[in-house]
Amino acid sequence: MKILVLIGNVPDTTTKIKFNADKTMFDATGVQWIINPWDELALTRAMELKETAGSGIETITVANVGHQETEATLRKALAIGADKAIRVDADAKDAFYVASQLALVSQGYDLIFAGVEASDYNGAAVGGMLAELLGIQSVSSVSGLQIDGGLVKITREIEGGSQALSVAAPVMAIVQKGIAKEPRIPAMRGIMMARSKPLEVVQPSETEIRMSFEAFDLPPAKAACKKFTEEQAKELIHALREEAKVL
């Protein structure tokens, strides 16, 4: 079995979000870039599966659509343990564009992992679009995954509960919390080995842009918090009814 893990390159989750002066673009100065948290968990799960005796997993490939600067993120994925990386050399313009580029390099895998959303633009789109372009099944909100005799056994979240199901490969698993416990941190040996692992750069194909962001706003500043003392706890509850009108 061959696994592909899609890797989004996003600002560190503690980044203070700011935009350029005319508010048309995210201001990336001083930003630390990381593997999108879901993708990091997906890669961790892929590694665990590969290490399971008799799993039959031959290789784990990671892929990203991005410019040269995202290579550090792909190298980190290699250091965590992926065997090979592919970068489509293009701006990640919109989800359809990214999925179309990924479709060129995603043929022949039995299991593809994507994250439920990228933590920057929260598109929640690339995994599903790629599955549709490839004409394969997709299961979303995946919180657990095993491989059992060629079948992929999945646990997913549904409204108000969870569900266990099985599906034949090839399949796209769009993952969320639970797929792995803690993301793996690259070890020194992994970092050394990553340097010599293959990182293939692929040229993009011509694809239309379907959406873009014209501008961004920060949420309106909140009014100062109304403070009550411990002794006034009941008054706070009264304020929720009379003033905020939420009770």
Next chain:
Amino acid sequence: MSVLIYIDNQDGKIKKAGFEAASYGVALAKEAGVAAVAVSLGNVDESELAKLGNYGITKVLSCTDARFATLDNSAIAKALAVAANQSNANIVVLAHNNLGKAVAPRLAVKLNAGLVSNVTGLPISLQPFKVNKNVFTGKAIGHALIYTEKKVLTLSYNSFGVIEQAASAVIESFDPGLNASDFGLTVEQTQKVTGKILLSEAEIVVAGGRGMKGPENWTGIEQLAEELGAGTACSRPVSDEGWRPHGEHVGQTGKIIAPNLYFAFGISGAIQHLGGVSGSKVIVAVNKDPDAPIFEAADYGIVGDAMKVLPQFIEAVKELKA
């Protein structure tokens, strides 16, 4: 032309997210001067579907094929594409819940449509088509432009609300023409949390963090939640420690919720936590530390001990109800 609204169901029942999508779709269709059509897939009674009339829906396409119960994303997207083409829809609206966000991207590809997920209101303009969406996990709002003729939108929960307006819904049976080979999932087991308020649908949520010290101190949180008819939630370390089930974890890497009222007891208010709750209309924080960042996000707060405040809150709510 029309706006098509996908109304998903849970075991044959339509939930608030479905009625909210209907309300939104009806308002959007009105603005665009076109018809609003709802579509339901799976075994849902006519009496249940008729409820959509209370939210202004006049026409429902219903395919009662029980196979849709497996929530097969590919099959559902296929059926919705057929419905969209039949009703000449130029916009399709889905709820941004587990199912809606899974199906929307597939549908967008089928329809050659641009997709904007997690929209927070009606379009700012129709020509060009511009609509706001949440980005950076609630830390900013993006003004998204869609260039394609057809559009797919998923609606952020509790961002539009349900709007009641009496209409009478005509239910038409709909056959998307799928075959057995269109369904590829085998469901082996379904576990539903019963008897509890669903976190994703709760109007009020009571949450606890590491400041609660241990699982034994959750009785107060549960009691307050019960008095308020609220859902319960927690910060990530609390579910990591196993003090509370994982389903309760809210934040950037957990559930993203937007209730009308959110209580945070002993939660410091880390940026990753706030990402999941900042959409709440009103936030109440109780924390011992006056400098805890949660107070910057909160509307009401008490600098104090959660254990002392909880019993008083419970008392006060009981009194209000009496």
